[in-house]
Amino acid sequence: AQSVTQLGSHVSVSEGALVLLRCNYSSSVPPYLFWYVQYPNQGLQLLLKYTTGATLVKGINGFEAEFKKSETSFHLTKPSAHMSDAAEYFCAVSANTNAGKSTFGDGTTLTVKP
Amino acid sequence: DTGVSQDPRHKITKRGQNVTFRCDPISEHNRLYWYRQTLGQGPEFLTYFQNEAQLEKSRLLSDRFSAERPKGSFSTLEIQRTEQGDSAMYLCASSPGPSLNTEAFFGQGTRLTVV
Numbered sequence: 001a002q003s004v005t006q007l008g009s010h011v012s013v014s015e016g017a018l019v020l021l022r023c024n025y026s027s028s029v030p031p032y033l034f035w036y037v038q039y040p041n042q043g044l045q046l047l048l049k050y051t052t053g054a055t056l057v058k059g060i061n062g063f064e065a066e067f068k069k070s071e072t073s074f075h076l077t078k079p080s081a082h083m084s085d086a087a088e089y090f091c092a093v094s095a096n097t098n099a100g101k102s103t104f105g106d107g108t109t110l111t112v113k114p
Numbered sequence: 115d116t117g118v119s120q121d122p123r124h125k126i127t128k129r130g131q132n133v134t135f136r137c138d139p140i141s142e143h144n145r146l147y148w149y150r151q152t153l154g155q156g157p158e159f160l161t162y163f164q165n166e167a168q169l170e171k172s173r174l175l176s177d178r179f180s181a182e183r184p185k186g187s188f189s190t191l192e193i194q195r196t197e198q199g200d201s202a203m204y205l206c207a208s209s210p211g212p213s214l215n216t217e218a219f220f221g222q223g224t225r226l227t228v229v
Contacts, residue, residue: 004156032217034217036220041223041225042222042223043220043221044157044205044207045220046217046219049217090156090157092156094217096215097215098212098215099209099215099216099217099218100145100147100162100207100208100209100217100218101147101159101162101170101218102159102217103159104156104158105156106154106155106156107154107155
């Protein structure tokens with residue numbers, strides 16, 4: 001069984017500030033981990049993923065995340081927020097046998113203040 | 115490659131009516147997934163196909179729901195006797211399949227409103 005907990009349903013930052021969105025997971029098998037972004041009434045767009053290998057993964061739009069097995073975490077960061085980053089962000093976990101079947105967290109809404 | 119396509123994008127129906135949604139996956143993707151997303155929640159897995167075979171169904175998929183992928187290409191999701199609780203975004207996704215185990219690529223979703 002797998003589960004995801006996203007700490008903080010709403011995060012607000014000022015433009016140019018650090019973005020930190022928190023994600024903890026549980027998985028009984030080696031996990032694949034993902035961060036997706038969703039804009040209103042749109043589907044999900046993949047930001048980045050961890051499958052195997054390097055634990056620090058870089059994604060699109062300047063985002064990165066670090067897989068920490070000991071902490072069962074996969075937090076998403078961006079050094080400097082942009083207004084266009086305002087959206088909903090979802091962390092997801094899959095078993096390594098079927099990467100497309102994911103368990104999602106409840107999401108974090110990111111607000112960027114000018 | 116135009117990505118995963120879903121039709122319609124929006125559907126409003128009266129309680130008790132049947133509705134059907136269509137999903138066209140990325141060509142040559144063997145796996146196709148259906149998810150449901152209610153307001154304020156993350157997507158929840160409903161079912162998935164590998165080619166034309168439906169390999170897994172979630173407990174969320176009640177007997178009013180049926181999904182098909184008859185020729186291993188497009189898929190349909192039908193909801194019979196809709197209820198207000200069925201109001202949600204229905205997301206379709208596809209992935210290459212077991213030989214290339216990557217993430218699923220999502221469509222834009224179908225927003226269902228049951229009145």
